[in-house]
Amino acid sequence: MTNIRSRFNKPADRLAAQYTASLPFDKRLYRQDIKGSIAHARMLAKQGIISSEDARKIVEGLKAIKKEIEQGKFEFKIETEDIHMAIESRLVELIGEAGRKLHTARSRNDQVVLDMRLYTKEAIEHTINRIRELQRVLLDVAEANVKVILPGYTHLQVAQPVLFAHHLLAYFEMLERDTARFSDCLKRTDVMPLGSGALAGVTYDIDREFLAKELGFSKASQNSMDAVADRDFVIEYIAAAAICMMHLSRLAEEIVIWSTAEFGFIELDDAYATGSSIMPQKKNPDVAELARGKTGRIYGHLTAMLTVMKGLPLAYNRDLQEDKEALFGTVDTLLATMEVFAGMVRTFKVKSDNMLAGAGRGYILATDLADYLVKKGEAFRTAHETVGKLVSYAAGKGKKLAELDIKEYQRFSKLFNADVKKITPESAIAARNVSGGTAPAQVKRALTRARRQV
C-alpha cells in the first residue's frame, strides 16, 4: 500500500480513520477514477514526464483493476481511505515501481473533482433521458384522451373546464424547463480540472488541452484554486433536481387526489398500487405518496450542500467530501422517481365520465357568463358583479345555473338572452382559443409542437 503518512509517527486512530474514510461510498466512482488516471498516464508519457513503457503498464494495470472491481474480486480496504488511494495501492501491487509514478503532476484535490465532474456529466445525460421518457408518456396519455374534459381548479375549487390533455401538457412544460436547467448546468460541469494540482497548478510541462479532449471535456478550468475548491456544479445539479422533484410532487399530489373515492378521476393500475396489512379493501397510491415524500430528501440534500460550502476559506477543505452522498442520493432518487412515474402514468385508467361530471359541478361556467355580458357591452367589472349576484341567488335556491330559467337570469341583467343556455363546458373550452389556451385547436397544436421537442 502506498503511504501518504510518512511524516507521522503513528497510524490514524481507528475511529478517526473510519470517520474520515470515503471509500464506502466513493468506490462508486471507480470508473471515472480509472478513466481519468488512464488519460493522465497517457498525457504524462506524451509529454515525456514518464516513459511510454511505464504508461503502458499503468494503463494495463488500471484496466485489470477495473475488471477486478466489476467482477467483484477487488478487495476494498478501509485503510486506503478513498477510491483514489485504493486503486493506486492496488496498481503498485500489480505493476510495482511504474505505479508509483502515476500520481506525478496530480493531487487528490484535482483528481476527485475530475471524478465528480465525469460522474455529474453522465448523471445529467441520464436525467435528461428520463425526463424525455416521462414527457413522451405524458404526450401518449394526452393524445389518447384528447377529448376528455375535466374541471380545472384554482385553490382546489372548480374554476373552469379544461381538456385533460391541456392539464397534462402543463407538466410537459415544467419538465421542458427542467431539461433546459440541466442542460445549462452541464455547461458549468463540462470543465476539466486536472493540472490544478493541490491548489496552485503543477510544476511539470503537462498538456491540459490533451487531457480535456481525451476525457471528453469542452474546456479546461481557468484558475487552479477555484478548480479544487468549487462544487457549484454539484449544488446546481441538486438545485435543478429539487425543482424537478417539486414538479413531480405536484403531479403526485394530483394523482393522490384524483385517486380518491370522492374525485374518482383515475384508477391506478394494480401493478402500481399497494395493499394494507389490516384493511383488505385498500388500494393505496403509495408510489405517488413516496415520490411526494422523497421531495423532502432532495430538498435536504440541497440544504446540506449549501450549508457545507458556506464560509469555507480557499482552497480545498475536507468538508467537501460531503458532496458525494448528497449528489449520489439526489441522482438515484430523481432517476428512480421518473422511471416509476413513467410506468404509473402510462398505466392509470382515465375515468372520463367522472371527470366530465366534475366539470358540471359548482358554477364552473360563471366566467363565461360574465364574458357573455361583456360581449353584449357590459364593462367586465360590472359583469363580474352581476354574475356574482346571480350565483349567490342560485346557490340560495340550491339550483345549478343550468336550472335557472331565462327570466331568472334577466332579473340580474337585461342583456341575458336565451342563447345564454348555449354555454356549456364544451363551448367554454372551445372559446379559450388563444395560444396556450385550452381550446382543442390550441391543444392539438401544442401536442404537435411538444412531440417535435422530445
Added chain:
Amino acid sequence: MTNIRSRFNKPADRLAAQYTASLPFDKRLYRQDIKGSIAHARMLAKQGIISSEDARKIVEGLKAIKKEIEQGKFEFKIETEDIHMAIESRLVELIGEAGRKLHTARSRNDQVVLDMRLYTKEAIEHTINRIRELQRVLLDVAEANVKVILPGYTHLQVAQPVLFAHHLLAYFEMLERDTARFSDCLKRTDVMPLGSGALAGVTYDIDREFLAKELGFSKASQNSMDAVADRDFVIEYIAAAAICMMHLSRLAEEIVIWSTAEFGFIELDDAYATGSSIMPQKKNPDVAELARGKTGRIYGHLTAMLTVMKGLPLAYNRDLQEDKEALFGTVDTLLATMEVFAGMVRTFKVKSDNMLAGAGRGYILATDLADYLVKKGEAFRTAHETVGKLVSYAAGKGKKLAELDIKEYQRFSKLFNADVKKITPESAIAARNVSGGTAPAQVKRALTRARRQV
C-alpha cells in the same frame, strides 16, 4: 409468504416494488420489531384473543428469527416490502398457522411507529451518554490546563484575555443544554402507540397498559389517528441533533483555526491528523473539517423531514416512510462525531506559550484601562472614548500600550497614574470575578459544579 395483495389481480411492478420497499433500511429495526411483537403476542394471549399455545409458538418463533438475523442466516427478500412483513412471513414459515394470528388487533401503521419509538428511545439514551463522555473530556482538558491563558475573541479579533478552561467550559454549557433538549424529547417519545390499529383503534379487548409496561413505556397514546400520523418525535430528535451538531461545528472551526501555523494554539495528535497525497509536509485537521461539513447533513435531514410532513392530511400516508433514513443518518452521524471528538480533544497538545503570546497581542487590555478610569471617577462612556483615542495614538506610533510611558497616558487623561502599568493579562482575568466570569476562582467553582453534573 403472507399476502396482503389478495384484492389485486396482478403483482406489483418490479420497479414500483423496489421504489416502495423499505426493507433495505428498515431491517435495522428488527430488534424493536421482534420485541414489540413478543409483547403483543403475550398481551393477546393474556386477553384470550389468541391461545397461550399460539402465543408460546409465536414468541419462540420470533426469538428464533432474531437469532437467525444476528447470525446472518436470515434471508431478506425484497418482495416482503418491509421488516414487519419479512419477519411475519418467516414466522409463518417456521410455525405455521399460529403465525397468521400475530397481526390480530394490530396494523403496520401502529407497529411501525412503535418500532420507531423504541429505536428513538434507545438513540436518546446513547446520545446523552456520548454527550456526557465528551463533557468529561472537556473537563479533563480544562483541569489539566487550568492556568493556561489565551486571548478571548469577539469578531475573531482579540478582545480580552481568558482562561483556556473558561473557554472550554463554554462548550460544556452548550452540551449541557443539548442533554436537556434530548431529555425533553424523550418525554414525547416515550408513548406507546399499539392499539391505534390502522387509524381508529381496534375492535378487540386489548390491554394497552400491559403493553406499555411490558415495553418500558411510561404511557399509552391518547388518540389513535394522531398516534399513527405523528412523527414529531423524529423531527424533535433531529432538531436537537442539529443544534448539538452546530455546537460541535463551532468547536471544529476553532480547532481548525487553532491548528493553523498563524495561531498555533494546539497541535493535533498524529492519530487524529491526515496527510496529503501530494504535499508531504501537510498535517490536516480533517476530523474537525468533516464534522463541520457533516453539520450540513443533519440540517438536511431536518429540512427533509419538515418538508415530508408539511400539509399531509390525516392519518397515515406513505410519505412517512421517509422518516427512517433521516433519523438513522442523524443518529449515526451525531454519535460518531461525538465519539471521535472525545478522542481528538483528549489528545491534542495545548501550546500554552503561543496562547499566552496571543493574549499580549492587539490592545487586549483596553477595556481594563477604561474600567481603571471609571474606578477613578470617569463616566464609562467618557473613559471608553479616552481609551479609544489612546489606542489610536499608540497604533499611530506603532507601539503597544505597555510601551507607552506614563506621560503619554496622561496626555489623554490626568486620571492615569503609574499603577496603570500593573494591568496585565493575569490581572485582567483575575478582575473578572463575577459568577460566570473568567477569574480563576470562578472557573474553579464552575469546574467543580460541572464535574458534579456529569
Added chain:
Amino acid sequence: MTNIRSRFNKPADRLAAQYTASLPFDKRLYRQDIKGSIAHARMLAKQGIISSEDARKIVEGLKAIKKEIEQGKFEFKIETEDIHMAIESRLVELIGEAGRKLHTARSRNDQVVLDMRLYTKEAIEHTINRIRELQRVLLDVAEANVKVILPGYTHLQVAQPVLFAHHLLAYFEMLERDTARFSDCLKRTDVMPLGSGALAGVTYDIDREFLAKELGFSKASQNSMDAVADRDFVIEYIAAAAICMMHLSRLAEEIVIWSTAEFGFIELDDAYATGSSIMPQKKNPDVAELARGKTGRIYGHLTAMLTVMKGLPLAYNRDLQEDKEALFGTVDTLLATMEVFAGMVRTFKVKSDNMLAGAGRGYILATDLADYLVKKGEAFRTAHETVGKLVSYAAGKGKKLAELDIKEYQRFSKLFNADVKKITPESAIAARNVSGGTAPAQVKRALTRARRQV
C-alpha cells in the same frame, strides 16, 4: 450622540453603516432594552458603582424615552446603529453626564442577548395562550358535532369510519405536544445573561442574582463566553414553531380538501373565504392555503438561523444580528396563523350528511369483516385474505358489500352468517372501544380530559 468609534479616523461608509444597522428592525426591542437598563442602573446604584442620584436620573430618563417612543415622538436615527445606542444617545441628550455611566459593567454583547431573552420569554407566553385558544375552539367544534361520522383516511383513501370529534382531537393532541415543547424551550430561555460583559465577565462587583430577580428570570447564566455566543433559545423557539406550523399546515390541507365540491365536508364562512377577480362563483379557502404556504416561511427561518450559527468561533460575532428578523418573523407568522385559524374553524359549517355519505363509500367496513371472521375462529392473516378476495369480487361486480347477499359472502368463507349484515359505520365506530379509539365512549372521555387540560 455617544461615540464608540473614537479610535477610528473616519466615519463609517454610508452603505456600510446601512448594511450593518439593525435599528430598522431591532427598535421593536425598545421595551425590553429599557426594562433591562432600568434594572441594570438600579443594580449599579445598589452596589455603589454609580450614585443613587445618577441611577434615579437614568431611570427617569429611560421612562421618558419609553413614552417618547410609544407616542411616536422618538427620532430613530440610522447613525445610532441599533436600539441600544439609539436609547443611550437619547439618554445622554436628556440627562447628560449620568447617562454616560449607564453602560458601566455592561457590553452590547450581553445587553442584546438580554433583550432577546426577555422578548422570547414573552413570545412563548403569547404562543401558548394562542395554542390554548385554538385547542378550545377545536373542543367546541368537536363537542357541537359529537355524533358526526366521517370517513377516516389513510393514503387519502377511505379506511375506516371515525367520529369527526375524534378527528379533531388528533389536532388537539398535536397542539398539546406543541405547548409542551414551548414550555421546555422556556426553561432554556429563562436565563439572565447580564454580567457576562463583552465575553469574559466584568471587573465590577455587580449583583447578578439581583438582576435576575428584578427582571423575572429564574437563574443567571453560568459561563460568560457561552452567554454572549449562544442563540440556542432562538433556534429552539423557531424549531418548535416549525413543528407547530407543520401541524397547522396539515389542518389547512384538510380544510382545503374538505371544502372542495368533491368532498363537500365543510363550508367556510363567507368571512373567511375569498373571491376571484375573474370567476364570479369562486369561494376560495385562501386563509388555509396561505397558512400552508407560510409554513415554508418558518422552515426558512429555521434553515437561516442554523446556517448562521454553523461554524462560528467563540464568542460574539456580528452574524448573530441575523437572529432578530428570523425570530420576529416566526413569532408574528405563528401567532397570526393561530388567531385566524381559531376564527375560521369556529365558524365553518359542518356538512354532516356529506360526511356520513362519505363513510359509506369504498369498502370501508372490510376490516370489520376480517375481524368478524377472526372472532369466529379464523386466523387474522387468513381472514384478511378472504375479505380481500371478497372485495375483489364485489368490485368486479360493481357492487357495494352491503349489496352482496349472504350466499355470495359464504362463497368466500363458511363462517359468514346473516349477522354480518349488522356491521355498519356506527357499529364499526362503537367497536373500537379501546383507549385512544374512536368509540363514542372513548371520545367523550377524551373530550372531558382535554377540556380539563386547557
Added chain:
Amino acid sequence: MTNIRSRFNKPADRLAAQYTASLPFDKRLYRQDIKGSIAHARMLAKQGIISSEDARKIVEGLKAIKKEIEQGKFEFKIETEDIHMAIESRLVELIGEAGRKLHTARSRNDQVVLDMRLYTKEAIEHTINRIRELQRVLLDVAEANVKVILPGYTHLQVAQPVLFAHHLLAYFEMLERDTARFSDCLKRTDVMPLGSGALAGVTYDIDREFLAKELGFSKASQNSMDAVADRDFVIEYIAAAAICMMHLSRLAEEIVIWSTAEFGFIELDDAYATGSSIMPQKKNPDVAELARGKTGRIYGHLTAMLTVMKGLPLAYNRDLQEDKEALFGTVDTLLATMEVFAGMVRTFKVKSDNMLAGAGRGYILATDLADYLVKKGEAFRTAHETVGKLVSYAAGKGKKLAELDIKEYQRFSKLFNADVKKITPESAIAARNVSGGTAPAQVKRALTRARRQV
C-alpha cells in the same frame, strides 16, 4: 372600490383580511403592474375589445396613479387586498366606467405572474451589473498587487505559495459562473404570461405577440395552466443567489481570517470597520461577518419557496403569494452585499510583508522538493515519502527546511544536491506555469482575459 366579493353575504373578517392581504409588500410592484396594465389596455383597444377612447382614459389614469404613488400621495388601503385591486379601484375612482373594463380578458392569476416576471427580469439585470462591478474591483486589487505572494492554504494549513492576484482571480471565476447562472435564469423568466386568464386562457381575440413585444418579452407562455401555476423562475433566481451568496460568504470568511492579529494579511479601511461598545481598541470586520450571516437568510428563502411549492395541485393556489417577500428579500440582500463588498475590497490595505512572511512558514516548499526528486528520476510516490521523512526530521529538530544543510538532505536521498537550496517561494510560484496555475505569466494572461470579460 371595485368589489369582487359580490357572491358573498358578508365582508371578510378583519383578521382574515389582514392575514391574506399582500398590499403591504406587493405595492412594491406598482411600476410593473401599471406597465402591464397599460400594455393590456392598448392591446384590448387594438383588437377592438374596448374602444380607443376607453383605452386612452385607462392609460392616462394609470399614468396619473403612478405619479400619485411616486409622490407619496396614493392612499394604500388594506381593504383592496393587493396592488392590483388597489390600482384598479383608484382607476375607477379617477376615470369611472372605462376603468371597469381594464380587467377584461385578464385575471389576477396571469396579472400577478406578469408583474413578478417583469420585476425578476429587472432584478437579474441589476444583479449582473453588481457582479460585474465587484469583479472589476477584484481585478483592480489584483492588478495593483500583482507581485504580492501569500501562502495558499488547504485545510487552512499552509500548502504552497501563490500570488495574491491568483487567489483573487479564484473569486473572479466564481462570480463569472454566477453571471452565467443568472443569464440562464433570465431565459426562463423572459416569458410573457398574459392571456392565460385564470388558468384556461381567455375567450377574447387577444394579441399575445403584441403584448410580449410591448412589454419587452422574447416569447409568450405555451400553456395557460402552467403559466399561472409556475414560480420556477423565482426559485431559480433564489437558488442562483444562494450560490452567489455562498461565494461571498467564502470571501467574507477569508476577510475575517486575514484581518486577525494572527494572520494580519489585510487591514480594513476604517470606513468599513466597526467599534465595540465596551472594548475601545476593537476594529471589527462586521460587514464581512454580516454578509456571512446573511447567507443564511438567502438559504432560508430558498427553503421557504421550495417548501411552498411542494405538492401543490394545479393551477393557481394562494400559497403562491409567499413568493414575493422571499424574492424581494433575496434581491435586496444580494445587491446590498455586493455593493458594500465592492467598497470594502477596494479599500482594504494589503499587508504584503505579512503575507510574504506567511509564505515562508511551515514546510510550504515540500511539494517542490518532491518534484525536484522526481525530475532527478525518483518515482513521485517515493519522492513524496522521502520528503515526508525529511520534514519529520526537520520538525523534530525544530528547524525549517532552509536551515538544514545539504548533508542532512542527503541522508534522505542521494539525489539532493546543492541546487535544492534554490527552491524559494518565488521559484515555486514561477514553476507552476500551466494554464490556470499561479505562475506570474499565467496570472497576467488570466488578468487580461478577465478584464476583457467584464
